[in-house]
Amino acid sequence: MSSPAEYAPTPRTVPTRSRERAAYDAETVHAILDDGYLCHMGFIADGLPVVLPTLYARVGSTLYLHGSTGSRPLRTASGDGLPVCVTATRVDGLVLARSGMHHSINYRSVVAHGTAYRVQDPEERRLALDALVDTVVPGRSADCRPASAKESAQTAILRLDLAEVSAKIRSGGVNEDPEDADLPHWAGVVPITTVVGDPVPDPGMPAGAPLPDYLRRFTGA
Amino acid sequence: MSSPAEYAPTPRTVPTRSRERAAYDAETVHAILDDGYLCHMGFIADGLPVVLPTLYARVGSTLYLHGSTGSRPLRTASGDGLPVCVTATRVDGLVLARSGMHHSINYRSVVAHGTAYRVQDPEERRLALDALVDTVVPGRSADCRPASAKESAQTAILRLDLAEVSAKIRSGGVNEDPEDADLPHWAGVVPITTVVGDPVPDPGMPAGAPLPDYLRRFTGA
Numbered sequence: 244m245s246s247p248a249e250y251a252p253t254p255r256t257v258p259t260r261s262r263e264r265a266a267y268d269a270e271t272v273h274a275i276l277d278d279g280y281l282c283h284m285g286f287i288a289d290g291l292p293v294v295l296p297t298l299y300a301r302v303g304s305t306l307y308l309h310g311s312t313g314s315r316p317l318r319t320a321s322g323d324g325l326p327v328c329v330t331a332t333r334v335d336g337l338v339l340a341r342s343g344m345h346h347s348i349n350y351r352s353v354v355a356h357g358t359a360y361r362v363q364d365p366e367e368r369r370l371a372l373d374a375l376v377d378t379v380v381p382g383r384s385a386d387c388r389p390a391s392a393k394e395s396a397q398t399a400i401l402r403l404d405l406a407e408v409s410a411k412i413r414s415g416g417v418n419e420d421p422e423d424a425d426l427p428h429w430a431g432v433v434p435i436t437t438v439v440g441d442p443v444p445d446p447g448m449p450a451g452a453p454l455p456d457y458l459r460r461f462t463g464a
Numbered sequence: 465m466s467s468p469a470e471y472a473p474t475p476r477t478v479p480t481r482s483r484e485r486a487a488y489d490a491e492t493v494h495a496i497l498d499d500g501y502l503c504h505m506g507f508i509a510d511g512l513p514v515v516l517p518t519l520y521a522r523v524g525s526t527l528y529l530h531g532s533t534g535s536r537p538l539r540t541a542s543g544d545g546l547p548v549c550v551t552a553t554r555v556d557g558l559v560l561a562r563s564g565m566h567h568s569i570n571y572r573s574v575v576a577h578g579t580a581y582r583v584q585d586p587e588e589r590r591l592a593l594d595a596l597v598d599t600v601v602p603g604r605s606a607d608c609r610p611a612s613a614k615e616s617a618q619t620a621i622l623r624l625d626l627a628e629v630s631a632k633i634r635s636g637g638v639n640e641d642p643e644d645a646d647l648p649h650w651a652g653v654v655p656i657t658t659v660v661g662d663p664v665p666d667p668g669m670p671a672g673a674p675l676p677d678y679l680r681r682f683t684g685a
Contacts, residue, residue: 416667
């Protein structure tokens with residue numbers, strides 16, 4: 244599915260406050276999604292909301308979501324589809340203002356609304372599984388045993404076409420009321436980053452086995 | 465509200481798969497919650513799920529959630545309460561198995577179901593706002609100007625009493641099918657950590673102003 248240059252805003256994707264933080268262009272939305280692999284997927288079960296952490300991969304304007312075959316709501320997605328809200332958030336910093344009120348978080352988030360469907364086509368499932376693995380560690384899918392037909396059947400993959408989607412970004416420094424500028428409290432931003440550590444080989448790995456190139460690039464080791 | 469030693473499992477909090485990863489003791493649940501400040505809160509709006517990133521603070525067996533006063537669902541919470549699912553997830557590592565199927569994530573998550581209510585009592589609101597600030601940076605609430613009555617009224621705080629709640633933890637190394645043990649693929653765990661960077665003072669701060677103790681402890685600077 245080809246990507247639009249911009250996702251059309253809808254009543255649900257226009258925030259009631261801080262509208263200047265919202266973005267709808269595909270470049271921004273996709274960049275935030277591509278900077279991670281874990282989202283929180285919300286759906287309704289027995290009339291009540293459920294939110295589960297879920298791995299995802301973006302392929303063009305489609306999100307593939309990794310699910311358990313066991314849960315009832317995901318079985319629903321096999322038929323009429325499952326209404327979901329998928330939200331991915333990265334924290335970039337803690338904004339400490341002189342006033343408690345103006346404390347904030349620098350973050351980038353994407354919220355996507357839509358109906359998710361179970362992916363049934365074997366070839367699309369294979370591509371989605373590879374994309375899920377490569378989203379976590381780029382290049383990894385080529386360096387593992389592919390799923391057997393039986394393994395593939397045990398994994399539910401949902402497909403959500405991105406259409407009603409928006410990004411929200413808060414960045415930069417402290418926004419303070421002018422009359423608070425001279426208060427004696429420390430003010431500024433504490434950066435937050437996610438760090439990839441040195442890979443710890445499985446005990447069954449041959450001693451001294453070199454790291455594959457893609458993993459050296461990924462970890463900076 | 466005092467904490468139970470263990471939260472009672474319910475049909476919703478017993479997973480359909482990987483039950484050995486679930487935990488219900490308050491110590492485990494609270495420790496995961498206390499190791500962060502951002503959750504994803506799901507609720508239903510117009511019959512469809514919505515998931516928003518939200519700051520939270522735990523006080524005993526209560527979660528306080530920071531919301532915008534503008535949004536309609538949060539206004540609902542002023543009256544009959546808002547059914548929510550609050551999920552907080554920390555990623556600890558990427559588990560690369562020799563088979564694609566056994567790739568996994570080391571993580572700790574908490575899922576809490578319940579009805580959230582708007583906090584109206586001024587004293588409870590004040591304590592909750594302080595807790596929200598101190599959950600992000602311990603000790604910070606004492607080093608900023610407290611919210612005025614007007615500011616406080618602009619901030620919606622929801623209260624969710626923890627009752628139907630569970631933790632889920634995946635840790636350790638690769639779980640591999642024995643017949644895959646000799647495959648030539650790199651296998652192991654890539655640790656993921658969240659790192660607090662050096663604080664960047666607001667341009668309005670006096671040159672050479674020292675970091676407050678609580679911030680030096682927090683950032684390790």
